[in-house]
Amino acid sequence: xxxRPVYDADSFKNVVEQGEVTGFQFxxxxxxxxxxxLSIIRDIAVTIDGEQIPxxxxxxxxxxxxxxxxxxxxxxxxxxxxxxxxYALVTVKKQGGLxxxxxxxxxxxxxxxxxxxxxxxxxxxxxxxx
Numbered sequence: 001x002x003x004r005p006v007y008d009a010d011s012f013k014n015v016v017e018q019g020e021v022t023g024f025q026f027x028x029x030x031x032x033x034x035x036x037x038l039s040i041i042r043d044i045a046v047t048i049d050g051e052q053i054p055x056x057x058x059x060x061x062x063x064x065x066x067x068x069x070x071x072x073x074x075x076x077x078x079x080x081x082x083x084x085x086x087y088a089l090v091t092v093k094k095q096g097g098l099x100x101x102x103x104x105x106x107x108x109x110x111x112x113x114x115x116x117x118x119x120x121x122x123x124x125x126x127x128x129x130x
């Protein structure tokens with residue numbers, strides 16, 4: 001799919017909880033031709049400025065509800081579908097968040113639709129500034 005923006009450029013920001021920066025977040029779109037239930041997500045891998053983020057430090061928010069990647073595997077409710085063309089919010093736990101300035105992010109979406117004979121992986125990179 002050429003020309004379709006994946007990341008919401010305005011969504012990159014640090015997460016502040018109780019006055020402390022605990023991580024960062026961004027919004028991005030599903031790299032698939034239709035919406036999915038969260039249960040087919042096998043992984044969302046995030047590499048920021050060359051540092052790979054541990055899987056357990058990544059959460060996904062869809063329709064106002066936040067799930068760990070492991071919890072996503074059990075979510076079959078149509079209330080929490082990640083629809084084609086909609087942004088999901090990814091929150092990354094990273095003490096201190098990201099420094100002000102330019103950054104490079106690479107995100108891998110790994111899904112396993114039941115009707116496909118193989119899982120699908122898509123990696124998307126971009127540069128952004130906080």
